[in-house]
Amino acid sequence: MLNIRKNLSEYLAYHDSNNHEFTEEFRSFLTEFLYESNNEGIGGLKYINKEDSSSLSLTEFSKFSRSRVSVRNFSNEPVANNILYSVVEVAKSAPSVCNRQGWKVHQYSNKKDINEILIYRNGNLGFTGTIDKLLIVTGDAKAFTSCENNQIFIDGGLFSMNLLLAIQAAGLGACALNTCYPLSLENKVKKVALISKVERLIMMIAVGCLKDSYGVAYSARNPTKDILIKH
Numbered sequence: 001m002l003n004i005r006k007n008l009s010e011y012l013a014y015h016d017s018n019n020h021e022f023t024e025e026f027r028s029f030l031t032e033f034l035y036e037s038n039n040e041g042i043g044g045l046k047y048i049n050k051e052d053s054s055s056l057s058l059t060e061f062s063k064f065s066r067s068r069v070s071v072r073n074f075s076n077e078p079v080a081n082n083i084l085y086s087v088v089e090v091a092k093s094a095p096s097v098c099n100r101q102g103w104k105v106h107q108y109s110n111k112k113d114i115n116e117i118l119i120y121r122n123g124n125l126g127f128t129g130t131i132d133k134l135l136i137v138t139g140d141a142k143a144f145t146s147c148e149n150n151q152i153f154i155d156g157g158l159f160s161m162n163l164l165l166a167i168q169a170a171g172l173g174a175c176a177l178n179t180c181y182p183l184s185l186e187n188k189v190k191k192v193a194l195i196s197k198v199e200r201l202i203m204m205i206a207v208g209c210l211k212d213s214y215g216v217a218y219s220a221r222n223p224t225k226d227i228l229i230k231h
């Protein structure tokens with residue numbers, strides 16, 4: 001709410017300084033909302049110097065981005081609990097429609113819970129036993145209107161990518177696991193995983209510590225010329 005007030009306050013100031021007229025009714029509605037409580041908070045504009053806009057070169061980012069691969073076999077070492085908090089703290093910088101941030105991450109550490117949740121899917125059968133933490137990224141349907149039908153998955157996907165990169169930066173291994181369930185099965189999984197009915201499953205992420213040496217699938221990428229289509 002503070003954020004909205006600060007943004008609206010900037011909006012009003014911008015219009016006033018450019019002599020744009022509001023109807024009296026709209027102005028008084030806005031002002032009443034703005035000053036009904038303290039509007040100090042985070043929001044409005046911030047200015048960034050071009051040279052400060054990125055701290056990584058494309059070469060450095062390329063090296064980091066390409067170092068992320070799906071890991072499907074983890075060491076026995078447990079993942080420190082607080083590290084995932086820091087990882088989520090970083091991942092939440094992902095963009096979202098109107099900054100809705102309609103995402104949540106459910107974390108499971110107990111082997112029995114992990115097994116019970118994963119029993120409904122196939123793509124992890126070979127390595128379920130080595131998963132130390134299971135994350136389920138969900139989107140909160142309440143954050144979106146009925147016209148924004150796919151946005152929950154777009155925002156959730158962007159957040160999940162940031163989460164995977166943050167996990168990589170934290171020195172952990174991870175593998176995204178799809179949640180391509182029919183709706184009836186999705187509801188079953190949500191019940192077992194204690195996830196609210198208003199959330200939609202975006203993806204699961206198996207997390208674990210890395211072995212000293214480990215094999216990963218070589219997953220070739222399509223040529224860039226087939227992806228970037230210049231018009």
Ligand SMILES: Cc1cc2nc3c(=O)[nH]c(=O)nc-3n(C[C@H](O)[C@H](O)[C@H](O)COP(=O)(O)O)c2cc1C
Pocket residue numbers: 068069070071072123124175176177178179203216217219
């Ligand atoms: C949404 C999503 C769902 C995925 N589901 C599975 C899965 O169920 N099982 C699995 O082993 N890998 C899964 N993957 C991992 C992909 O197979 C993998 O990302 C892809 O082959 C590219 O390999 P890389 O991650 O090593 O670059 C999934 C990836 C994504 C993005």
